[in-house]
Amino acid sequence: MTRILLLGGTTEATMLARLLAEAGVDGIFSYAGRTDKPMAQPLPTRVGGFGGVVGLVDYLRAERITHVVDATHPFAAQMSTHAVAACTESGVALAGLERPGWPQGEGDRWTHVADMSGAVAALPSDGARVFLAIGKQNLADFAAKPANFYLLRLVDPPTDPLPLPNAEAVIARGPFDMASDRQLLEHHAITHIVAKNSGGSGARAKLDAARALGLPVILIDRPHVPPRRVLDRPEAVMAWLDHSADLGV
Ligand code: 3Y8
Ligand code: NAP
Numbered sequence: 158m159t160r161i162l163l164l165g166g167t168t169e170a171t172m173l174a175r176l177l178a179e180a181g182v183d184g185i186f187s188y189a190g191r192t193d194k195p196m197a198q199p200l201p202t203r204v205g206g207f208g209g210v211v212g213l214v215d216y217l218r219a220e221r222i223t224h225v226v227d228a229t230h231p232f233a234a235q236m237s238t239h240a241v242a243a244c245t246e247s248g249v250a251l252a253g254l255e256r257p258g259w260p261q262g263e264g265d266r267w268t269h270v271a272d273m274s275g276a277v278a279a280l281p282s283d284g285a286r287v288f289l290a291i292g293k294q295n296l297a298d299f300a301a302k303p304a305n306f307y308l309l310r311l312v313d314p315p316t317d318p319l320p321l322p323n324a325e326a327v328i329a330r331g332p333f334d335m336a337s338d339r340q341l342l343e344h345h346a347i348t349h350i351v352a353k354n355s356g357g358s359g360a361r362a363k364l365d366a367a368r369a370l371g372l373p374v375i376l377i378d379r380p381h382v383p384p385r386r387v388l389d390r391p392e393a394v395m396a397w398l399d400h401s402a403d404l405g406v
Contacts, residue, residue, distance in 0.1 A: 159398065162187060162222045163200065164236060168332065168359045169254050170228035173391035174198045182398065185220065189236070192330070193313045213243035224401065226394055227385070228254040232353050234380040241383045250401055253387040254394050256356040258379065259364060266373045269354075272380070273298045276351050279375045280305060288347045290363050291377070296320050299351075308345045332359035339366035350374045 161184035163174060170186070177184045178199035186198040190205045207213040217225070227240045237253065244251035261267050270276050273295045280287060283304035289296065293311050297320040307324040314328050327341070342350070342363070350367050352360070354376050367374050388394050 158221075158223070159183060160221055160223050161185070161398070162217065162220070162225045164225065164227045164229045164240060165198065166191070166195075166233065167228055167230050167256075168357055169256055169391055171196065171198065173226065173228055173254060173394055174200050176391050176395055180395065185222075189233075191312075207239075210239050210242045210246070213239055214247050217243060217247045217249050222249055224250045224252070224398060226252055226254055228394075231255060231258075231355060231379045231382075234382050237382040237385075241385050244385075251385055252394060252397055253382070253385050254391065255387050255389065257389060258354045258356045259361065259376075262368070264368045264371075265364070266367070266371065267376050268373065269376050269378060271378050273377065276375045276377050277301050280349060280351070286346055286348045288342060288345070288350045288363065290350060290352045290360070308341075308347060333362040335362045335365045335369070338362040339369060342366055342370055342372065347372065351377070353377045354379055 159182060161177060161182060163170060163177070163184055163186050165171065165174065165186050166188055174186050184200050186200040186202040188195045188202065188204045195204065207216050225240055225244050227237050229236045240251060268279050270279050277298050280302055282302050285305040287305050288308045289299060290310050293315065296309065299307060300320045303322050305323065307321045309319070309324055309326040311326050311328055312330045315326060319326065350363060350372055352363060352374060364374060388397060
């Protein structure tokens with residue numbers, strides 16, 4: 158009997174949850190619990206970590222999960238790595254649902270860096286006005302260049318003091334649109350943008366606004382994730398589930 162664990166937290170996960178609910182597929186949606194009020198989903202939902210690989214293996218067995226779909230964000234590398242290990246150990250079928258990275262286009266002034274420290278190194282030491290559109294988890298890295306001004310965009314109001322002396326936070330959850338991102342960049346006289354190469358539509362607007370304004374973007378490459386089956390659209394996941402259900406896997 159097919160029973161899905163959908164590891165969510167992205168636009169594509171939300172789209173897939175809708176397709177699964179419409180098809181009456183037995184599934185559970187899972188959030189890490191990173192935000193105060195995650196968006197409601199049309200599937201039964203659990204919130205919080207599993208307790209590492211061991212916890213996830215126990216969960217898969219206890220909940221009699223037959224398929225895991227890892228639709229987490231490309232930068233949620235630890236969750237994806239745990240999913241590969243736990244599904245290998247428990248023999249549960251696994252597919253990643255992953256959107257492609259953004260392709261560089263005409264007029265884009267992009268500098269690709271390998272990781273957060275590469276993004277810090279690529280910034281001037283002083284005088285820059287930086288839109289740090291990377292969320293909250295990696296802000297402390299940028300304290301190495303405290304003299305710049307940093308505009309942060311966070312999902313929830315910060316509970317602790319910001320690790321950057323010269324920063325301002327806007328509280329907003331995506332998806333974002335180009336007009337409002339362009340207005341944000343102009344209003345704050347931004348000179349540089351730092352972003353993850355997340356792909357997808359929800360975080361793309363700031364790159365289109367940067368192109369329109371001729372602003373440089375420092376784009377952080379995705380972290381490594383162990384090899385697994387990867388599908389690029391929710392519809393492809395539905396076809397995979399139908400196929401593997403036919404095979405009784
Ligand atoms: C908790 C679930 C949906 C999913 C929507 C997508 C789009 C809007 C754009 C900018 C970039 C950033 C950030 C971002 C976007 C979507 C998607 C996406 C980027 C929610 C959500 C959860 C999270 C976690 C949060 C991180 C942070 C990253 C903000 C919900 C809204 C920067 C990634 O405060 C924190 O600790 C926030 C942490 C992980 C990255 C970071 O390191 O700080 N997302 N974002 C999920 C969970 O608990 O499991 O609250 O409803 C989901 C979405 N955020 O259903 O439509 O699909 O990418 N999320 C990045 O891409 O760089 C914002 O500001 O331009
Ligand atoms: P991460 O670093 O890869 O994972 C850290 C730990 O968080 C995992 O080991 C796991 O805890 C728990 N976890 C992560 N995703 C989970 C999920 N969907 N359900 C249950 N537990 C989960 O993860 P992250 O980068 O912090 O991302 C957390 C969530 O935010 C994910 O849902 C992701 O899709 C979403 N998100 C992340 C980003 C980003 O930039 N990283 C952007 C947009 C959305 P245990 O080890 O205890 O099991």
